[in-house]
Amino acid sequence: MQLNSAIRPAALTLLLAALLIGVVHLFILRFQDGDIYPAYSSLRSDPLGTKALYESLARFEHITLQRNYHMPSSLKFEPDTTLFYIGAPAAEEDLIPQELSEVFDRLTRSGGRLVLSFLPVSQKAGRRWGEGRDAVGECKNDGPSENDSEDQKPATREPSKTLRPSDPGEVRDRRCEQDSRPGQWVALKQYWGIGFALNEDLPVKDDKFPVVDAVSRRRNLPGAVSWHTNLFFELFDDSWQTLYTVAGNPVVVERTMAGGTIVLCADSFFISNEALRCERHPQLLVWLLGSHSNIIFDESHFGINRYPGVANLMRHYRLHGVLAALGVVAILFVWNRAAYFVPPRKDEMPTAVDIVSARNDRRGLVALLHRNIPGSKILQVCGQEWERSFREDKRIQPGAFEQVRTILQRDSQTSPRKADPVKGYRKISRTISEDKGYE
Numbered sequence: 001m002q003l004n005s006a007i008r009p010a011a012l013t014l015l016l017a018a019l020l021i022g023v024v025h026l027f028i029l030r031f032q033d034g035d036i037y038p039a040y041s042s043l044r045s046d047p048l049g050t051k052a053l054y055e056s057l058a059r060f061e062h063i064t065l066q067r068n069y070h071m072p073s074s075l076k077f078e079p080d081t082t083l084f085y086i087g088a089p090a091a092e093e094d095l096i097p098q099e100l101s102e103v104f105d106r107l108t109r110s111g112g113r114l115v116l117s118f119l120p121v122s123q124k125a126g127r128r129w130g131e132g133r134d135a136v137g138e139c140k141n142d143g144p145s146e147n148d149s150e151d152q153k154p155a156t157r158e159p160s161k162t163l164r165p166s167d168p169g170e171v172r173d174r175r176c177e178q179d180s181r182p183g184q185w186v187a188l189k190q191y192w193g194i195g196f197a198l199n200e201d202l203p204v205k206d207d208k209f210p211v212v213d214a215v216s217r218r219r220n221l222p223g224a225v226s227w228h229t230n231l232f233f234e235l236f237d238d239s240w241q242t243l244y245t246v247a248g249n250p251v252v253v254e255r256t257m258a259g260g261t262i263v264l265c266a267d268s269f270f271i272s273n274e275a276l277r278c279e280r281h282p283q284l285l286v287w288l289l290g291s292h293s294n295i296i297f298d299e300s301h302f303g304i305n306r307y308p309g310v311a312n313l314m315r316h317y318r319l320h321g322v323l324a325a326l327g328v329v330a331i332l333f334v335w336n337r338a339a340y341f342v343p344p345r346k347d348e349m350p351t352a353v354d355i356v357s358a359r360n361d362r363r364g365l366v367a368l369l370h371r372n373i374p375g376s377k378i379l380q381v382c383g384q385e386w387e388r389s390f391r392e393d394k395r396i397q398p399g400a401f402e403q404v405r406t407i408l409q410r411d412s413q414t415s416p417r418k419a420d421p422v423k424g425y426r427k428i429s430r431t432i433s434e435d436k437g438y439e
């Protein structure tokens with residue numbers, strides 16, 4: 001019986017430990033894959049993320065790499081900074097928050113480089129922005145019209161895994177969140193001289209996202225890059241230089257502004273992990289970086305923010321010594337409660353009677369009284385309790401209480417070492433009996 005009673009708790013403990021380890025392992029796997037983060041985040045290691053590019057840049061010793069988890073307005077840009085703002089939703093009204101435009105202005109004024117790429121869009125032309133998405137946010141691609149001919153369609157390939165975010169309603173939710181934000185907005189047409197438009201002749205195959213070729217005539221860039229969106233840019237300023245086009249429409253453009261440069265990309269696939277595995281274009285990635293050595297990947301626009309807690313503030317202000325001192329004080333307090341710093345007197349030392357056994361309630365009560373009432377005060381406490389209990393008892397004469405008080409007063413004047421509670425108790429009992437304290 002004793003063996004079985006010992007095995008059951010041990011087995012239950014092992015099962016709970018195994019369950020806890022399994023749950024922790026599942027969470028670790030989720031965080032390692034990064035599929036809990038939005039599409040094109042540098043924290044994702046699956047095809048939808050851009051972690052491959054981030055970790056590749058981290059191997060270069062001359063490059064300073066960091067992720068931004070705070071509000072962009074708190075960023076401090078150095079002269080040789082490249083900011084990657086990947087996977088931004090394109091708005092129909094061509095508007096951006098004024099606060100964000102001020103951040104981009106500070107970056108370009110410092111001589112930095114902005115690389116801004118947008119989420120893929122697949123939508124039939126002629127519809128209002130967002131009508132190409134169903135109730136859950138996925139794109140509905142209609143087939144080609146009867147007037148479309150084969151020679152008018154760009155070459156198509158199989159769709160990529162990175163076309164859709166892990167959450168189908170992510171693009172719609174992020175656009176709705178952007179529209180609900182308070183504050184002033186800036187029109188891109190007036191701010192940068194550029195706008196968004198949709199390709200009218202983009203082919204659709206099997207109701208899937210189209211994959212076409214973006215063509216460039218630059219010698220230092222790849223001649224063709226697979227493109228997964230029908231979004232392109234309308235240029236209203238001659239300062240923009242077109243680097244890649246799809247069916248004659250610009251999809252990658254660059255402009256010099258206030259000492260810095262701005263690069264806008266209508267698609268983000270070529271930066272993704274899948275592209276770096278299957279369709280790697282190192283020349284294009286090196287061109288995106290520019291000649292700068294300080295690289296920042298912004299994660300705040302994905303909703304991934306880091307708020308300073310108490311522990312972070314203590315590390316920031318170097319309060320390690322204060323925390324260590326508090327720990328030492330806590331240890332000393334526990335030690336003071338558990339052991340004597342100064343050896344107690346013999347009459348205050350606990351005896352075997354102080355140990356409460358599990359035999360019965362009476363012995364436990366006796367041990368509790370011994371522990372909380374000193375031996376020199378036991379007679380006084382017993383006398384007070386006796387008087388309180390029998391004060392209304394008509395069997396006891398009033399004079400008995402006066403006699404007991406007198407005996408207790410004499411006993412209290414005796415030193416604690418010479419006090420004898422048993423002798424005092426017998427004296428009180430004898431006095432009451434001789435004086436016929438009871439009627």
